[in-house]
Amino acid sequence: MILMLSITVAFQFCFVFVSCDHGDKNVIIDLSYSYDEETLFWPGSDRFVHTIVQRGPTGVFWYESNKFEMGEHSGTHIDAPSHFSEGKQRIHDIPKEHLFGPGIKVDISEKASINSDALLEVEDLKSWEEENGIIPNGAILMVFTDWGRFYPNRTAYFGSDRNDSFTDENGKSLLHFPGVSPEAANWLIINRDVVGVGIDTPSIDYGPSLTFSAHVKLYEQNIYGLENVANLDQLPTTGSTVYALPIKIKDGSGAPVRLFAVADDVGTNSAESMAFSLFILQLDCLLLLMMSV
Amino acid sequence: MILMLSITVAFQFCFVFVSCDHGDKNVIIDLSYSYDEETLFWPGSDRFVHTIVQRGPTGVFWYESNKFEMGEHSGTHIDAPSHFSEGKQRIHDIPKEHLFGPGIKVDISEKASINSDALLEVEDLKSWEEENGIIPNGAILMVFTDWGRFYPNRTAYFGSDRNDSFTDENGKSLLHFPGVSPEAANWLIINRDVVGVGIDTPSIDYGPSLTFSAHVKLYEQNIYGLENVANLDQLPTTGSTVYALPIKIKDGSGAPVRLFAVADDVGTNSAESMAFSLFILQLDCLLLLMMSV
Numbered sequence: 212m213i214l215m216l217s218i219t220v221a222f223q224f225c226f227v228f229v230s231c232d233h234g235d236k237n238v239i240i241d242l243s244y245s246y247d248e249e250t251l252f253w254p255g256s257d258r259f260v261h262t263i264v265q266r267g268p269t270g271v272f273w274y275e276s277n278k279f280e281m282g283e284h285s286g287t288h289i290d291a292p293s294h295f296s297e298g299k300q301r302i303h304d305i306p307k308e309h310l311f312g313p314g315i316k317v318d319i320s321e322k323a324s325i326n327s328d329a330l331l332e333v334e335d336l337k338s339w340e341e342e343n344g345i346i347p348n349g350a351i352l353m354v355f356t357d358w359g360r361f362y363p364n365r366t367a368y369f370g371s372d373r374n375d376s377f378t379d380e381n382g383k384s385l386l387h388f389p390g391v392s393p394e395a396a397n398w399l400i401i402n403r404d405v406v407g408v409g410i411d412t413p414s415i416d417y418g419p420s421l422t423f424s425a426h427v428k429l430y431e432q433n434i435y436g437l438e439n440v441a442n443l444d445q446l447p448t449t450g451s452t453v454y455a456l457p458i459k460i461k462d463g464s465g466a467p468v469r470l471f472a473v474a475d476d477v478g479t480n481s482a483e484s485m486a487f488s489l490f491i492l493q494l495d496c497l498l499l500l501m502m503s504v
Numbered sequence: 505m506i507l508m509l510s511i512t513v514a515f516q517f518c519f520v521f522v523s524c525d526h527g528d529k530n531v532i533i534d535l536s537y538s539y540d541e542e543t544l545f546w547p548g549s550d551r552f553v554h555t556i557v558q559r560g561p562t563g564v565f566w567y568e569s570n571k572f573e574m575g576e577h578s579g580t581h582i583d584a585p586s587h588f589s590e591g592k593q594r595i596h597d598i599p600k601e602h603l604f605g606p607g608i609k610v611d612i613s614e615k616a617s618i619n620s621d622a623l624l625e626v627e628d629l630k631s632w633e634e635e636n637g638i639i640p641n642g643a644i645l646m647v648f649t650d651w652g653r654f655y656p657n658r659t660a661y662f663g664s665d666r667n668d669s670f671t672d673e674n675g676k677s678l679l680h681f682p683g684v685s686p687e688a689a690n691w692l693i694i695n696r697d698v699v700g701v702g703i704d705t706p707s708i709d710y711g712p713s714l715t716f717s718a719h720v721k722l723y724e725q726n727i728y729g730l731e732n733v734a735n736l737d738q739l740p741t742t743g744s745t746v747y748a749l750p751i752k753i754k755d756g757s758g759a760p761v762r763l764f765a766v767a768d769d770v771g772t773n774s775a776e777s778m779a780f781s782l783f784i785l786q787l788d789c790l791l792l793l794m795m796s797v
Contacts, residue, residue, distance in 0.1 A: 239600045247754035257557070257571045261753065264550070264575070272720050273590040275757040278550045280573035282557070287752075297566040307532045307764060427565050456749040456762035459580075460554065461540035464568040469749035469762065471600060 242409075242453070242470040243287040244441045246279070249363040250286040251439065253413065254377040254385075257282030283465035289407075289457045290415075290436035294464040295426040300433050302463030309406040309435070312349040314453035314472045315339075316446045320357035323389040327370060328417050329356070330392040336399070343449050348404040351453040355443040356389040358412045362439070370418050378421070390417030393424035400432050407455060409437030409470075440470060447474050535702075535746070535763040536580040537734045539572070542656040543579040544732060546706065547670040547678075550575030576758035582700075582750045583708075583729035587757040588719040593726050595756030602699040602728070605642040607746035607765045608632075609739045613650035616682040620663060621710050622649065623685040629692070636742050641697040644746040648736040649682040651705045655732070663711050671714070683710030686717035693725050700748060702730030702763075733763060740767050 244250065250259040259281040266275040284290065292299035317339050323329040331354050340346060361367035365374065370387030377386050389412055399405055408415055408429055415436045416425045429436065437455055446453075451474040457466035537543065543552040552574040559568040577583065585592035610632050616622040624647050633639060654660035658667065663680030670679050682705055692698055701708055701722055708729045709718045719729065730748055739746075744767040750759035 241600050241752075243752045245596050245752045245754040256569070261755070266757075268590075271714075272588055272716055274588060275586055276549070276575065276577060277753075277755075277757055278573065278575045279753065279756075280571065282569065282571045284569060293568055295565055295567060297561075303538050307534050310762075310764070421564075423565055454747060454749065456747065456764070458751055458760040458762055459534075459536045459538045460570075460572065461538040462554070462570075463572075464559075464570055467751040469603075469751055471603070471749070 238474040240442055240445045240451070240472040240474065242440050242442055242446070242472060243468070244362065244439060246281065246286050246467065250281075251363050251365060251368060251413065252282055252285040252374070254369070254371070254374050256284060258374075259285050281467065283460065283463055283467075284438070285467070287439045287441055287468060287470055288437075288465050289455060289468040290426070290430070290438065290465045291463060292430035292433045292435055294430060294436075295423060296430040299430055300435075302457055302460045302466045305435060305457070309349075310456055311452055311454045312351045312406055313347045313449070314446060314451035315343075315346055315350045315352045315405075316355050316443065316448050317352065318355045318448070319389065320355055323356040323358070327387040327389065328419055329389040330417055331390070331395045332392050333394050333398045336395060346399075346403045346405065350403075350405045351407045351409060351437070351455060352399070352405045353437075353440060353443055353446060353453070354389075354391060354408070354410040354415075355446070356411055357444065358388055359441060359443060362441070369413055382421075384419045384421055386413075386418030388412040388414070388418045390420065391415045391425040392417075393428055396425040396428040400428060400434070405434060407435045407437055409440045409453075409455075411440045411443040412438070414438055437468065437470065446472055450475055531767040533735055533738045533744070533765040533767060535733050535735055535739070535765060536761070537655065537732060539574065539579050539760065543574075544656050544658060544661060544706065545575055545578040545667070547662070547664070547667050549577060551667075552578050574760065576753065576756055576760075577731070578760070580732045580734055580761060580763055581730075581758050582748060582761040583719070583723070583731065583758045584756060585723035585726045585728055587723060587729075588716060589723040592723055593728075595750055595753045595759045598728060598750070602642075603749055604745055604747045605644045605699055606640045606742075607739060607744035608636075608639055608643045608645045608698075609648050609736065609741050610645065611648045611741070612682065613648055616649040616651070620680040620682065621712055622682040623710055624683070624688045625685050626687050626691045629688060639692075639696045639698065643696075643698045644700045644702060644730070644748060645692070645698045646730075646733060646736055646739060646746070647682075647684060647701070647703040647708075648739070649704055650737065651681055652734060652736060655734070662706055675714075677712045677714055679706075679711030681705040681707070681711045683713065684708045684718040686721055689718040689721040693721060693727070698727060700728045700730055702733045702746075702748075704733045704736040705731070707731055730761065730763065739765055743768055 246259045261279045264276045291302045293301045366372040371385040416423045451472040453472045457468040460466045539552045554572045557569045584595045586594045659665040664678040709716045744765040746765045750761040753759045
């Protein structure tokens with residue numbers, strides 16, 4: 212009995228050291244592209260323009276200040292649900308509790324590498340869960356297509372070099388890049404409780420879509436979108452907290468967002484495992500006490 | 505001996521329940537004002553302008569999209585060190601590790617209530633530390649003046665109703681609001697290791713300043729500023745993590761920022777206290793084991 216208890220306590224020691232150690236080694240992953248003259252914007256939309264107002268010495272101190280203009284949906288950005296759904300949340304309506312959550316990465320880069328119109332399908336979500344467990348409530352689900360390797364090359368990233376229109380003279384889409392199938396969007400809505408869906412392409416709907424069904428379905432449920440997400444190759448499959456913080460534009464249909472992930476966050480996993488560890492230790496103590504009395 | 509141990513273990517139980525409980529009750533405080541037609545901007549700088557591009561049904565789906573323009577230093581924003589210091593960090597240079605940290609609130613609202621030109625002084629920092637302990641490394645230090653109660657009333661908030669200039673015809677400042685003294689900035693630089701200094705007024709330098717000494721001193725050390733911070737009355741004195749996430753403007757001298765705090769964050773305080781609690785519990789177990797053998 213004493214031997215068993217000794218082993219348990221020794222195990223706990225190791226466990227605690229590992230938990231605490233994680234806390235000091237948080238890895239921060241910046242999931243945002245810079246806004247600059249190369250920032251990609253939806254064909255026909257408004258580019259990012261940065262203008263120097265003042266830059267130089269004033270006689271008393273150095274001073275630099277600039278102004279900028281942009282479409283709400285340029286570069287790494289958030290789509291508010293109102294972007295494609297009447298009466299749904301605009302930027303300032305999105306609950307602050309939805310601006311961060313467990314980061315989940317679903318990798319469809321293999322099929323995207325041989326098909327630029329590849330889609331996240333229901334079976335991708337199901338097989339992800341078989342390997343990694345149920346997608347947690349409040350998750351921010353990221354679809355990794357490896358399209359980031361093309362950014363900011365417009366032709367490769369959008370499948371078209373035109374920045375003025377996404378359709379040809381017959382009204383057919385010119386674009387090719389991976390996205391989310393309407394069925395997968397539906398499955399998420401019915402079966403899981405994610406707050407947002409992000410992707411490393413220009414749009415959560417794939418290039419050829421003209422119905423924007425994934426947008427419509429998700430945004431109807433006040434689930435937001437994240438587009439042109441950067442550095443998704445660095446995001447772990449699970450075990451991170453994603454922060455998606457848009458600037459708070461009143462009545463915005465979207466907004467530039469500073470997006471980052473903290474992997475191995477003490478704030479989530481390690482704290483939970485420590486709590487579990489405490490519970491076991493307390494049982495140990497009680498057993499020992501009972502034996503001593 | 506057994507009685508003492510029992511008491512210790514009972515105490516630990518309470519402690520652990522309190523720690524775990526905190527984790528579930530994270531309070532999120534939004535420290536950002538909305539960007540809208542009322543957004544305050546520095547006199548002579550560029551206002552926030554939001555333009556509807558499209559809003560309505562397309563026949564297939566609802567669609568809304570807008571564009572906007574603004575000065576980098578409008579509303580709740582971050583000053584990059586380069587704003588007042590040549591060659592120092594611009595927005596895209598700020599290390600991602602500096603974009604969040606322990607939130608510290610120093611309250612000078614009492615003296616500000618009777619003097620609109622009140623300053624955070626060295627003695628305020630020292631007396632804060634006497635009560636709350638050393639300002640932790642990596643902290644984002646917020647100066648609470650209670651000026652948020654005036655926002656967005658320009659006359660009350662800036663001490664002047666003019667939005668075109670902050671000086672009169674004799675070159676004297678027209679402005680009145682609290683700020684940070686150069687001595688306090690110096691003390692922080694020499695003695696502590698904060699990553700940013702924020703305030704709930706238009707500027708970290710007080711209204712009458714024309715030398716902007718707090719800006720110059722802090723930014724020279726690559727310590728950034730946060731201005732027009734909202735809801736500082738809700739921020740606890742200690743025990744929060746502040747997230748200051750600017751949109752990543754390449755070569756920006758500043759940027760709009762989504763600023764928020766998570767109080768009682770499991771990620772920081774509670775996790776540490778749980779780790780401490782575990783350590784004590786382990787000692788208990790070892791003692792009991794030794795007694796049993």
